[in-house]
Amino acid sequence: MMKFSKRKFTKILLFSALTFLFPIRAILAATKKIINQNLSEEQKKIMFNEGTERPFTSNLLKEKRKGFYHCANCGNKLFESTAKFDSGTGWPSFSKALPGAFKTKKDYSFGMERVEYHCAKCGAHHGHVFNDGPKESGKRFCNNGLCLIFKPE
Numbered sequence: 653m654m655k656f657s658k659r660k661f662t663k664i665l666l667f668s669a670l671t672f673l674f675p676i677r678a679i680l681a682a683t684k685k686i687i688n689q690n691l692s693e694e695q696k697k698i699m700f701n702e703g704t705e706r707p708f709t710s711n712l713l714k715e716k717r718k719g720f721y722h723c724a725n726c727g728n729k730l731f732e733s734t735a736k737f738d739s740g741t742g743w744p745s746f747s748k749a750l751p752g753a754f755k756t757k758k759d760y761s762f763g764m765e766r767v768e769y770h771c772a773k774c775g776a777h778h779g780h781v782f783n784d785g786p787k788e789s790g791k792r793f794c795n796n797g798l799c800l801i802f803k804p805e
């Protein structure tokens with residue numbers, strides 16, 4: 653009896669040591685992967701290092717056609733053109749994402765609390781979501797244009 657509980661104790665100890673050695677951050681990082689081998693250095697910096705493109709530089713700012721916006725890394729369908737609006741911020745902006753397109757996490761960089769979002773399929777960073785958006789959703793997905801590929805319908 654004594655021996656059994658000791659073994660169980662060792663098991664728990666070992667498990668705790670493993671979770672300490674391989675924290676959740678490492679597991680999350682492992683889910684991020686480059687699928688599109690043709691990504692530019694700038695795209696990689698944004699998508700895998702949580703960078704931000706310079707505002708008013710994206711070709712997609714003027715894009716008004718009907719269609720869908722996909723992840724530049726994995727092709728995951730993220731936004732419908734009907735959700736796009738001109739926020740005046742200099743980054744492509746959307747009032748809502750397609751269901752299940754993204755996962756979010758709190759970002760405390762630059763002394764602000766923001767909600768960062770990344771592609772649910774490949775883990776690539778896309779932008780931040782704010783609560784000052786238009787329409788019924790009230791959300792503003794502020795997306796780096798370089799992370800998106802537009803496919804007109």
Ligand SMILES: [Zn+2]
Pocket residue numbers: 723724725726727728771772773774775776
């Ligand atoms: Zn993706």
